[in-house]
Amino acid sequence: MSNLTATMSIATGAIAVEQGALTETANNVANVNTPGYSRKQAQFSENPPVVLGQLTFGTGVSLGKVTSVRDPILQQQIQQQSGQESELDALVTGMKQVQAQFSSQGSDIGTQLSALFASLSQLSTDPANLALRQGVLTAAGNLASTFNNTANNLGAQRSNLDLNVSQAVAQVNTLTHEIAKVNAQITELQNLHEDASSFIDQRDVLINQLSGLIDVSQIQSDTGITLTTSNGTALVSGSQAFALSTQMDASGVQHIFSNGKDITSEINAGQLGGLLDVRDEKIPALLTSLDTLAAGIVNAFNHANSLGLDLNGNAGGNLFTPPPASGQGAAAVIAVAITDPALLAASSDGSVASNGNLANFSAIHDSGLINGETPSAYYSNIVFGVGNDVANGTAELQSSQLVLQQLQDQRGSLSGVSLDEEAANMVQYQRAYDAAAQLVTVINQMLQTLINMGTGA
Amino acid sequence: MSSIRVNPNILPDLLSSLAQTRQQQETATMQLATGSRINQPSDDPAGAAQMVSNRDQSSQTDSFLRSIGSVNGLLQTADSTLSSVVTALQRAISLGVQGANGTLSDSDRSDVANELQGIQQQLLSLANTSYQGEFIFAGTSSAQPFIADAASPAGVTYQGNSGVNRVQVGPTYSVQVNQPGSQIFTNANGNVFQAISDLITGLQTNSGVAAAVGELSAAFNHVASQRVFYGNGINQLQDQQTYLNAEKVNLSTAANAISGADMANTAATLNQAEVAVNAEMAALGKISQTSLFDYLK
Numbered sequence: 192m193s194n195l196t197a198t199m200s201i202a203t204g205a206i207a208v209e210q211g212a213l214t215e216t217a218n219n220v221a222n223v224n225t226p227g228y229s230r231k232q233a234q235f236s237e238n239p240p241v242v243l244g245q246l247t248f249g250t251g252v253s254l255g256k257v258t259s260v261r262d263p264i265l266q267q268q269i270q271q272q273s274g275q276e277s278e279l280d281a282l283v284t285g286m287k288q289v290q291a292q293f294s295s296q297g298s299d300i301g302t303q304l305s306a307l308f309a310s311l312s313q314l315s316t317d318p319a320n321l322a323l324r325q326g327v328l329t330a331a332g333n334l335a336s337t338f339n340n341t342a343n344n345l346g347a348q349r350s351n352l353d354l355n356v357s358q359a360v361a362q363v364n365t366l367t368h369e370i371a372k373v374n375a376q377i378t379e380l381q382n383l384h385e386d387a388s389s390f391i392d393q394r395d396v397l398i399n400q401l402s403g404l405i406d407v408s409q410i411q412s413d414t415g416i417t418l419t420t421s422n423g424t425a426l427v428s429g430s431q432a433f434a435l436s437t438q439m440d441a442s443g444v445q446h447i448f449s450n451g452k453d454i455t456s457e458i459n460a461g462q463l464g465g466l467l468d469v470r471d472e473k474i475p476a477l478l479t480s481l482d483t484l485a486a487g488i489v490n491a492f493n494h495a496n497s498l499g500l501d502l503n504g505n506a507g508g509n510l511f512t513p514p515p516a517s518g519q520g521a522a523a524v525i526a527v528a529i530t531d532p533a534l535l536a537a538s539s540d541g542s543v544a545s546n547g548n549l550a551n552f553s554a555i556h557d558s559g560l561i562n563g564e565t566p567s568a569y570y571s572n573i574v575f576g577v578g579n580d581v582a583n584g585t586a587e588l589q590s591s592q593l594v595l596q597q598l599q600d601q602r603g604s605l606s607g608v609s610l611d612e613e614a615a616n617m618v619q620y621q622r623a624y625d626a627a628a629q630l631v632t633v634i635n636q637m638l639q640t641l642i643n644m645g646t647g648a
Numbered sequence: 649m650s651s652i653r654v655n656p657n658i659l660p661d662l663l664s665s666l667a668q669t670r671q672q673q674e675t676a677t678m679q680l681a682t683g684s685r686i687n688q689p690s691d692d693p694a695g696a697a698q699m700v701s702n703r704d705q706s707s708q709t710d711s712f713l714r715s716i717g718s719v720n721g722l723l724q725t726a727d728s729t730l731s732s733v734v735t736a737l738q739r740a741i742s743l744g745v746q747g748a749n750g751t752l753s754d755s756d757r758s759d760v761a762n763e764l765q766g767i768q769q770q771l772l773s774l775a776n777t778s779y780q781g782e783f784i785f786a787g788t789s790s791a792q793p794f795i796a797d798a799a800s801p802a803g804v805t806y807q808g809n810s811g812v813n814r815v816q817v818g819p820t821y822s823v824q825v826n827q828p829g830s831q832i833f834t835n836a837n838g839n840v841f842q843a844i845s846d847l848i849t850g851l852q853t854n855s856g857v858a859a860a861v862g863e864l865s866a867a868f869n870h871v872a873s874q875r876v877f878y879g880n881g882i883n884q885l886q887d888q889q890t891y892l893n894a895e896k897v898n899l900s901t902a903a904n905a906i907s908g909a910d911m912a913n914t915a916a917t918l919n920q921a922e923v924a925v926n927a928e929m930a931a932l933g934k935i936s937q938t939s940l941f942d943y944l945k
Contacts, residue, residue: 544789
């Protein structure tokens, strides 16, 4: 039996459902600019029909559930990619600062080295001339201080990176703590079979931020989500966060510990991965090269000076202070050992106007004294290495950004709120609402007719 | 109906492409400003490394050219000094020939001897010529090379040494820049001071004048042959200077090929980037201005 009150309840139910759908549209529109928001879709479903004898009657509509449109796999890809992108970004930023030490063509080590040889060449035309001798000492001093500055600046940059590492670790701890909290809320809601999508969106945003700092692997389990580094160091497990700590090592840089274990060398993605790469690999390797170059030059010049005789007729002493025996730190400490220009051993026979020994100095220019390479060639290799690191890093960063952008486009095309779509939905829901309301009016009139029929007219 | 849903938020894409174009703009402006397409090693790592060598070689070439300038002055001074010595010796020889004439009276010979003593002084002064504060005929010593010494048979003693200096004027090329004074003026093959001293004594004592003139001729020949050393040196330096100047041009051509910005191209790139920036800004201004909401009345 179909009756008017049943029809009335279909119409009023429809009104409620369209209203509910409109609420989701309103929510979508409201969150159009919320980062990480996944659009929600109202799912209408037809109510189970009633069968009366031979006839089957529909019983209206209900709002089945509201689903968030998201792709968890895509989300993970984005997280991975943004981890890589942040790592490259930190690497390129760090190496660009390193590169600045080798960019100034007027005052870099190569230029100062050339100037030293030029001053020796000039001295060879008038070897007793004190002004020209002073010129050699000045050029040697400039070379030494350029080495010092370059090494010190790299050291200072290493300290700055170290500071960044500490800050990044603090951010990681904040994020893991928040993720653990959100995890707990999600689990709680899911246990009650309630919609946790807004918390899931929030967690996606947080995990994305975390991936930007450190390498993150995620494992989905019944109790929520478990986050670890790629080497298995736990960061978050369900509602529990595992904080990282830092501790200074003997060389004065912060190492990262998890549960007492040093995981510094295991971190290879995110901002931390890039920072640690520059701090622990690139800069130390560069400093070692500079030390090798400085020690090679110092030893060669000291040897050349010892082969000749100075203006006083004495055998030449050290031109530069000797580098540490290991060569380590040579670039930072290299200095000219003499201040008296007369002590430069230009003479080969003890007579003051002899320039015979200067040939031993100028021979350094073309001798393969550092791993078979001339000082200038060795320096040019350093410049190449630095430039190459930046150029490669930049190229990788650009392609990584492109991939990330495509992934985000993909996410946007799936989960992003389209205002056109929402407007269309709104119109659709409004029309349905109008129609349902119209039905109510009609049924009301019919009921009126029925009632009036009873009272007899 | 199913159509591909596009990402409704295209702002990030546009912003990132705008940032890229801005980057191009900045790079092109930098290249135009510096004229170089390598402004930091990462612009072209291999090129930057080549430029290190190129700058080093240019600096070396410049310093060789500077050395040639200084050495050339030294050699020119020595050459013109020896030219004066040769002239003085010619005069001395003709005076000697005149003095050898048996018809001359004692007083005439004395006059000739007096004039020769003047030439002797002149030669001593020439042999002690200095260039930029350094005696040029003292070997590698800084002492005044020739000192008048009555006790010596030649009338002078040599206080310099026999050292020679070589100056590098090419990567593997050096030239000798001096001859010791003992080699030029008091050599066994022709001793200028001994000869003129002998001639003066000969004229004063009227004996052995002809032999002394012979000595003087030998000395003249010797000095003339020594002068060839300086003449050759000057020629060598000139050749080397020509070579180094060509080398400098080569190096700067190479530098330009390695790092020089193609100005026309860069200017075009800059223009394109500007056009692109304008277009992207226009697009940015236009998007999201309208949605379906605007048409619902």
